[in-house]
Amino acid sequence: MANSNIFQIRTEEAPTLPAPVSTTGAIGWMRKNLFSSISNTILTFIGILLAYWIIAPFIQFAFVDAVWTGENREACLPQDGGHGGACWAYVEAYFPQFIYGRYPSAETWRVDIVYALFALLLVPLAIPSAPFKRTNAILFLVVFPIVAYFLLTGLVIGDTVVLPIVETAVWGGLLVTLVIAVTGIVASLPLGIALALGRRSQMPIIKLVSIIFIEFWRGVPLITVLFMSSVMLPLFLPEGVTFDKLLRVLIGVTLFSAAYMAEVVRGGLQAIPKGQYEGAMALGLRFWPMMYLIVLPQALKLVIPGIVNTFIGLFKDTTLVLIVGMFDLLGQIQSSFTDPTWSTPSQGHTGYLFAAIVFFVFCFGMSRYSIFMENKLHTGHKR
Amino acid sequence: MSVMEQDSAGAPARASLMNDPKVRGYFYQMLLVVLLLTFGYIIVTNTVANLERQNIASGWGFIENTAGFGIIQSLVPYAETSSYGRAIFVGFLNTVLVAVVGIFFATIIGFLVGIARLSNNWVISRIAYCYVELVRNVPLLLQIFFWYFAVLRAVPGKREKWSLFDTFHLNIAGLRGPKPIWEPGAEFIGYALIIAIVASIFVSRWARKRQEETGQQFPVFWTGLGLIVGLPVITYFVTGMPMTLEHPNFIETGPALRRGFELGVGINLIPEFLALTAALAIYTAAFIAEIVRAGIQAVSHGQTEASHALGLRQGPTLRLVIIPQAMRVIIPPLTSQYLNLTKNSSLAVAIAFPDLVSVGGTVLNQTGQAIEIIGIWMAVYLSLSLITSAFMNWYNQRMALVER
Numbered sequence: 001m002a003n004s005n006i007f008q009i010r011t012e013e014a015p016t017l018p019a020p021v022s023t024t025g026a027i028g029w030m031r032k033n034l035f036s037s038i039s040n041t042i043l044t045f046i047g048i049l050l051a052y053w054i055i056a057p058f059i060q061f062a063f064v065d066a067v068w069t070g071e072n073r074e075a076c077l078p079q080d081g082g083h084g085g086a087c088w089a090y091v092e093a094y095f096p097q098f099i100y101g102r103y104p105s106a107e108t109w110r111v112d113i114v115y116a117l118f119a120l121l122l123v124p125l126a127i128p129s130a131p132f133k134r135t136n137a138i139l140f141l142v143v144f145p146i147v148a149y150f151l152l153t154g155l156v157i158g159d160t161v162v163l164p165i166v167e168t169a170v171w172g173g174l175l176v177t178l179v180i181a182v183t184g185i186v187a188s189l190p191l192g193i194a195l196a197l198g199r200r201s202q203m204p205i206i207k208l209v210s211i212i213f214i215e216f217w218r219g220v221p222l223i224t225v226l227f228m229s230s231v232m233l234p235l236f237l238p239e240g241v242t243f244d245k246l247l248r249v250l251i252g253v254t255l256f257s258a259a260y261m262a263e264v265v266r267g268g269l270q271a272i273p274k275g276q277y278e279g280a281m282a283l284g285l286r287f288w289p290m291m292y293l294i295v296l297p298q299a300l301k302l303v304i305p306g307i308v309n310t311f312i313g314l315f316k317d318t319t320l321v322l323i324v325g326m327f328d329l330l331g332q333i334q335s336s337f338t339d340p341t342w343s344t345p346s347q348g349h350t351g352y353l354f355a356a357i358v359f360f361v362f363c364f365g366m367s368r369y370s371i372f373m374e375n376k377l378h379t380g381h382k383r
Numbered sequence: 384m385s386v387m388e389q390d391s392a393g394a395p396a397r398a399s400l401m402n403d404p405k406v407r408g409y410f411y412q413m414l415l416v417v418l419l420l421t422f423g424y425i426i427v428t429n430t431v432a433n434l435e436r437q438n439i440a441s442g443w444g445f446i447e448n449t450a451g452f453g454i455i456q457s458l459v460p461y462a463e464t465s466s467y468g469r470a471i472f473v474g475f476l477n478t479v480l481v482a483v484v485g486i487f488f489a490t491i492i493g494f495l496v497g498i499a500r501l502s503n504n505w506v507i508s509r510i511a512y513c514y515v516e517l518v519r520n521v522p523l524l525l526q527i528f529f530w531y532f533a534v535l536r537a538v539p540g541k542r543e544k545w546s547l548f549d550t551f552h553l554n555i556a557g558l559r560g561p562k563p564i565w566e567p568g569a570e571f572i573g574y575a576l577i578i579a580i581v582a583s584i585f586v587s588r589w590a591r592k593r594q595e596e597t598g599q600q601f602p603v604f605w606t607g608l609g610l611i612v613g614l615p616v617i618t619y620f621v622t623g624m625p626m627t628l629e630h631p632n633f634i635e636t637g638p639a640l641r642r643g644f645e646l647g648v649g650i651n652l653i654p655e656f657l658a659l660t661a662a663l664a665i666y667t668a669a670f671i672a673e674i675v676r677a678g679i680q681a682v683s684h685g686q687t688e689a690s691h692a693l694g695l696r697q698g699p700t701l702r703l704v705i706i707p708q709a710m711r712v713i714i715p716p717l718t719s720q721y722l723n724l725t726k727n728s729s730l731a732v733a734i735a736f737p738d739l740v741s742v743g744g745t746v747l748n749q750t751g752q753a754i755e756i757i758g759i760w761m762a763v764y765l766s767l768s769l770i771t772s773a774f775m776n777w778y779n780q781r782m783a784l785v786e787r
Binding site: 367 | 727
């Protein structure tokens, strides 16, 4: 080969050049996501302006102009007219009321224990990898409600007062919100499962009764249910028998959320392939063993996100009890506005902001958990 | 029993009657019926006894009695001398009004936010995300209180106002705007509108037929818009402008107590209505936004690519390929959100907007007819939700994918 010397053969790899600056890092990201075209650039600036209009006054109100300490309204009165900033001193002064309502302050340790037990049992139950799920669930769903009931209402054995009785009329604030939401969900779960099974039953009368029950409660607003339980329920009872107001509300809320729960559980039951039922029957299992050994464990695991979402809805809806004259967190805040000691122009804004933050933290946390569980549970069913 | 034993002796393999699923089924159903009947009987006897003790005559006679209370907003003539039945009807109409206005705005905001959530623009999609998460996770009642007590109480007092274009005025008594006054001849504008709508339906049918036959397209949207807007406007001028606007009259001089807006001039939207519709629309819009986002994401990207490959531009791709398929996913949950909004409008009672529940509650307090009033509430809301689910079933059947 005479010409072989004009070929050049590279013996080592050419150095890898970095990607152009305009496509990587912060600049590349901004070019791609913020300024990819003229209209996009305009949108970006409109968006930033909009965010500024909302966030700046909010920060001004909640932090810059806010009053953090003080004894009474004098501290929070705006100096130069206008509305002034948030009056966090008022929230601080009212904090025990927002958490316990008018629960006697000597007895609030009982509420604290219930809160602590609740958290202690719920957290390991919510973490999928934590051990002793069955024991934990029994403790949470059976033992905890009984303990909490006696801790909160009081315990008298014979003539000895172990724990002084506390009327439910003085309960309030976050305590009532949590009691209604948690009891509503825990009590509606078995009822909801029964209704869901009834709706899928082969027996026409049971199926019809379940459908009527579910569609009735799903079709009416919660507020009419609450009116019904506070006005109509006493009419249904024999003479001389009266119900506690909180208990009446709990019954209404439970029946209402049972209907929603039934639809969630039904979704889970429908997702279980027919082979599971047939396999269970081939093993010689009867209806109930088949349900609680084979079908329900799978179905309920699938609908955990749905149950959490129902719980979020119920948690938000507990605020409605203030319309029938009970003091949940929002009701307690609303009633604190009548106190002249803290009456300032910014009191209402501060109170609502505090309520919004509390509800947001709870609900947003739960919705994140629901999404987390959804991603975790989907793995087996995705193709 | 002996008869049955003889029967089973003839067929040796037959199991005991107790284990026959059919017989057990009948037994359980009978048990349920008996339980329900007993339960119903106990409730009815207790209720009758309780009502007798409280001297409440059950029945619908009270409907005819004079109500004797005022209602701050009514769509039909109502006075304190009207009957309870009339009052409840006014409340029902107010519920419908709030629901319709709320649904209108919730749909617009919801679709805008849902599309913004999918935007390529990071700022826009983040803002939409924050809106959805903030609004969804705060109770509706708190939002109603916020709008009513915190926002609408912070506007100027009765003797002052904030104005927009000198047409709409906001103060603590509500939002005032011009009211159209119809004069004789105005009915022709209505006729023109009807004719325009009918004509645009015909145009769109003709255009579709022509496109199927010849492939030529026709600007149906612009023709329809021109017809529907243009024809009534032309009629308005041809008939000699039979409509005038009555502007609210703001009195700024004279005795201090007389200052402010003159009553009954122009349209006034009361603050209760504004707060309720704003809160309902904003709250429901967050849920609608998520539905819209899920619906658009449910249409696979291959559809867009295939449509581009067929030579369709971005606009026709959206209009002819993406939206029809997304709507199939969107509409069923959307209707249930509309129903939720209607049911949530019952929270009006918390700020004393006279809706069905609020007016009914007043009647209940005055007459003590708890069963009848709660019966009316339940009947109204139940029939609304049954009508909605009937529509949804019909729509699902119509829209269901026709597969080979």
